[in-house]
Amino acid sequence: xFSRCLAIVLVAIYCNSNSAAYAADCQDGKVHEIKMLNxxxxxxxxxxxxxxxxxxxxxxxCIKFIPTSKGHNAExxxxxxxxxxxxxxxxxxxxxxxxxxxxxxxxxxxxxxxQMGMIALIQVGEVSEGVMKKASKIKHRGKAKDxxxxxxxxx
Ligand SMILES: [Cu+2]
Numbered sequence: 203x204f205s206r207c208l209a210i211v212l213v214a215i216y217c218n219s220n221s222a223a224y225a226a227d228c229q230d231g232k233v234h235e236i237k238m239l240n241x242x243x244x245x246x247x248x249x250x251x252x253x254x255x256x257x258x259x260x261x262x263x264c265i266k267f268i269p270t271s272k273g274h275n276a277e278x279x280x281x282x283x284x285x286x287x288x289x290x291x292x293x294x295x296x297x298x299x300x301x302x303x304x305x306x307x308x309x310x311x312x313x314x315x316x317q318m319g320m321i322a323l324i325q326v327g328e329v330s331e332g333v334m335k336k337a338s339k340i341k342h343r344g345k346a347k348d349x350x351x352x353x354x355x356x357x
Contacts, residue, residue, distance in 0.1 A: 227299075227301055228263075228264035228299065228301060230262055231259075231260065231262040231263040231264055231301070232259070232260065232263045232264070233263070233264045233265075233266050233299070234257045234259055234263060234264070234265050234266065234324075235265075235266045235268055236252050236253065236254060236257060236265060236266065236267050236268065236276070236322060237252070237253045237268045237270040238252060238267060238268065238269050238270060238271060238274035238275075238276065238312060238320075239251050239252075239253055239270050239271050239274075240271040240273070241271075249318065250274075250312070250315040250318045250319065250320040251319075251320060252267075252276070252312070252320060252321065252322035254322075255321065255322045255323065255349065255353060256322065256323050256324075256325070256353050257322070257323075257324045257325070258325050259302060259325065259326050259327075260326070260327060261302065261303055261304070261305055261327045262301065262302075262303055263301075263302060263326070264299055264300065264301045264302070265299070265300050265302060265324060266298070266299045267292055267297060267298045267299075267300075268297055269295045269296060269297060272295055273294070273295070273314065274294070274295070274312045274314070274315065274320070275291070275292045275293060275294045275295075275296075275312055275313050275314070276290075276291075276292045276298055276310050276311075276312060276322075277289070277291035277292065277310065277311060277312075277313060278290055278291070278308060278309065278310060278311075279309035279311050279321070279340075281309075281340055282307065282308065282309025282337060282340055283306070283307075283308050283309070284304045284305060284306025284307065284308070284326075284333075285304075285306070286304055287302070287304040287306065287308070294314075302324065302326045304326065305326050305327030305328060305329070306325075306326060306327070306329060306333060307323065307324070307325055307326075307329055307333060307334070307337045308323070308324040308325075308326065309321065309322075309340070309350075310322040310323070310324065311346065316343070316344070316346050317343050317344035317345065317346060318344065318345055319344065319345030319346050319348065319349040320346075321342070321346045321349055321350060321353075323353045323354075334354070334357055337354075338350070338354040
């Protein structure tokens with residue numbers, strides 16, 4: 203399933219005037235929006251969250267990380283991207299759009315709030331049980347541990 207050597211196309215959008223470029227890259231697939239928030243919109247007790255924290259996407263879809271609250275970024279977690287996929291990392295307080303072509307699981311964290319549990323999981327296409335198991339066994343710290351457990355429990 204990893205035989206296709208498609209690269210992730212990384213498109214960083216720094217201001218809205220660049221949205222034409224983003225539209226060109228993402229027009230074939232869906233754009234899934236993930237907000238970076240100080241406080242969850244659905245559960246106000248949850249602090250420092252990506253919302254939604256789980257996204258199911260098709261290969262070729264785009265993910266748009268939106269800095270709704272200040273002080274966050276979005277970057278892949280080491281060891282939590284599919285084989286052959288490229289890591290990505292947004293700048294603090296900047297929107298980031300990534301096109302995910304390679305099937306598998308992508309673990310995402312906010313660098314300053316990883317320990318506070320600011321993580322997200324993106325599933326692209328179909329994921330085998332083996333891949334799922336391997337990803338669920340990656341060790342995490344602080345609240346990231348509990349939140350990842352919560353996400354993997356849903357599978
Ligand atoms: Cu954060």
